Amino acid sequence: MAEIRLTDIRRGLGHTNRKDAWWARPLLIFICLTIFLIYVTWAAFQGNHYTFGPYLSPLYSPELFGDSTHSWFGAKPGWWPGQLHWSPALLVLWAPGIFRLTCYYYRGAYYKSFWADPPACTVTEPRKKYLGENSFPLIIQNIHRYFLYLALFFLLFLSYDVWKALWFMPPGATDTDERSFGIGIGTLVLAINVVLLGGYTLGCHSLRHLVGGFMDRLSGAPIRGRAYQCVSCLNRRHMLWAWMSLFWVMFSDIYIRLCSMGVWNDFRIL
Numbered sequence: 001m002a003e004i005r006l007t008d009i010r011r012g013l014g015h016t017n018r019k020d021a022w023w024a025r026p027l028l029i030f031i032c033l034t035i036f037l038i039y040v041t042w043a044a045f046q047g048n049h050y051t052f053g054p055y056l057s058p059l060y061s062p063e064l065f066g067d068s069t070h071s072w073f074g075a076k077p078g079w080w081p082g083q084l085h086w087s088p089a090l091l092v093l094w095a096p097g098i099f100r101l102t103c104y105y106y107r108g109a110y111y112k113s114f115w116a117d118p119p120a121c122t123v124t125e126p127r128k129k130y131l132g133e134n135s136f137p138l139i140i141q142n143i144h145r146y147f148l149y150l151a152l153f154f155l156l157f158l159s160y161d162v163w164k165a166l167w168f169m170p171p172g173a174t175d176t177d178e179r180s181f182g183i184g185i186g187t188l189v190l191a192i193n194v195v196l197l198g199g200y201t202l203g204c205h206s207l208r209h210l211v212g213g214f215m216d217r218l219s220g221a222p223i224r225g226r227a228y229q230c231v232s233c234l235n236r237r238h239m240l241w242a243w244m245s246l247f248w249v250m251f252s253d254i255y256i257r258l259c260s261m262g263v264w265n266d267f268r269i270l
């Protein structure tokens with residue numbers, strides 16, 4: 001590993017003795033996260049094409065208020081300010097959004113990619129003073145543990161969406177009681193989404209601490225010990241789960257959106 005020297009620090013951002021392409025990884029992360037943020041923001045504000053048959057886009061789940069059959073409490077609420085653009089996703093997407101934004105892995109990734117602090121190991125950064133996460137504003141990142149609780153609820157909602165994605169209305173039917181069991185490609189897309197989000201959420205560092213990481217000895221608590229092992233197992237690949245679930249949640253919305261627009265056909269397996 002190349003050493004960072006005082007002269008490099010004086011030269012400012014980007015100076016290093018490293019000969020490898022140290023900039024490739026932060027650049028790739030910057031591109032991927034930017035594409036994701038632009039797409040998800042665009043999709044969340046559309047307010048249409050977020051359902052197809054029994055499928056509901058995970059970006060809009062749970063649909064608390066809305067016009068589709070997935071809505072819990074009926075149409076757009078009267079208290080929604082008239083000046084504000086309406087989309088059902090705006091009521092819910094902030095919770096998984098903040099959970100991901102404050103994730104320990106993503107923090108490390110976007111600190112490097114978006115504000116080069118530092119850009120990579122042994123590469124000089126643009127600031128001389130490091131305040132870290134012990135002071136405002138980054139101390140707010142500690143809310144991650146609270147958003148973990150919300151994220152666990154979202155996993156339940158998304159699992160319920162998979163169950164609903166197994167029940168299709170026959171052509172021409174108007175009564176939701178006429179639904180019959182089936183499996184479409186969309187069902188699989190939503191099921192994979194839950195598996196990947198489960199792998200990501202259940203491998204969370206905060207959850208690892210919660211289930212047993214805070215204890216000195218786990219040998220006297222076998223159930224806790226087993227839970228700690230399971231979370232630790234997922235936690236070892238947290239970065240991989242983070243990227244796979246990020247990609248798949250975006251793809252799930254694209255799949256349902258394009259089916260709803262008539263661009264793609266949803267094939268029924270059963």
Ligand code: FES
Nearest residue numbers: 103104105204205
């Ligand atoms: Fe990544 Fe909690 S640390 S989800």
